[in-house]
Amino acid sequence: MWAQTQKIEYYEKRFGIIAVEKGYITPDDLIKALAVQVREDVANGTHRLVGEILLGMDVMTVDQIEEVVTAAFQEPRWSAVPGRGMAATVEN
Secondary structure, three states: OHHHHHHHHHHHHHHHHHHHHOOOOOHHHHHHHHHHHHHHHHHHOOOOOHHHHHHHOOOOOHHHHHHHHHHHHOOOEEEEEOOOEEEEEOOO
């Protein structure tokens, strides 16, 4: 159960960052979606995922969300980088 919780927390932190990195949304879009998420959490105790909110805002498509979710759940692989020590990479 602990490992699953860690994976969900990792996903929630990474979804918005990955979506911005892929150029699907802007940082402002992410901030707006996070603001909606927080307002809803406080107002009625519901928690919608950021991807669901971005879909409702018409800023992301279902295909884009699926691609980001897939990338978010990929396990990073650690490898030695000459002159830099260890670095995480994700293989596609």
